Amino acid sequence: RRHFGSSQALLSAQSGPRQYLLGRAMPGRCVRARRESSATVRRALRATLTLVTVQALHGGDVVNTSGGMHRALKVRMFWVRHGLSCANVLSRCDVNESASEELLDDLEDALHGVPGLFRNASLNRTYGVAGPTETSTRCTVEIEDDRLVEGQESEDGSITEIHHLYTDPPLTDCSRSQSSQAGRSFLSWLRSTGTRVDFIGSSFLSRAIETAYAMFVKPCDGGGATCSGVVEEGGRVTPVPYLTERSVPGRTSVQADNMPRPAREQELAIEANYGRKLPIDASYADWPRRDQQFDKFKAFLATQLLPTISPGTGTWNPALVDEFRAALDSALPETMDFAERDKPVAFSWAGGSYATGAEFSKVEYEDFDAPEVNIVVVGHSTMMLEYCLEGVYPKPNNNA
16 A cells, blocks of 8 residues: 655756745555554555655756656655654553652653753652553653643643653664564565665654664665665665654653754764664754754755755755755744645745645656655654644554
């Protein structure tokens, strides 16, 4: 099954000042994997999400690509949720009251480590570590801070789930193995369909970076039939901006688990966990690391990323970074509600312009004669839930 997501793209590039035009797609669905059996997981991994279609225009008309340099691209994005992280495993917990006091000390240290927020706060010792309730499987603590509303679990509330105190958690050891197995299954399906992966990306969070490595790089170390013609040996993971996870609005006052560490600190932490450096391309490490904004990602994809991953297709040059980022930040807010996704976007900068375009169907995508670029991006459930499932639960499972 192949489904459209909530955005596709129509990208225009013309001589003189560059113009970038991205179109909208009709709402679609991701496929939700189940854990009942490995066969079910494999079936779910065969599902793809077509997100972006890119065409290059010249003077308002599609360039005729026959017999000449291609100025058009179709882009298919496989959007994968990260593997199970060390914070995810805290989603179900129980409390040993005798160990609660010692655990509070560790959790308070974690709270103080949340970048720039709660260095002088403390945890309520009377509240302790609260165990699961009839409506929640999660353990909670209460933060003592004058800025928070006592007794509430909300965006301004003092009560939060303990997994939110874990800054930029890595994958569990088990999830590293699970992710590699899931990757081999997915790569086998890609090979059976003759699909070649041109780019491996992720959000800036460690769990997404590690998942992208485990699913799409590690299985191809040393080559092998699974990866032949699908992913080149020696591939790298490139973290990209505007895809970092954010908790559901109004849910929590702290979400250290969704805060990427600074690039160098993160690199050292991953190296310590694996005993070696992973093949990570840090080209975009200086872009906004905590932002989640899909419309900004589409603009970034069109103007910055595609020119670097489609060599030989005669695509456009990337937009000037500083000028483009300034125009992007001026045109679009830091966050955007999912309900606003269909609003037109248009802005310009010195030497170029960008605008969203009209919707088109999957049939039009498939019938359009242009080279296709396939990209894999490992991201997160909240964004996928909104843009794939229009906010309707259940959310996609890990590695799906």
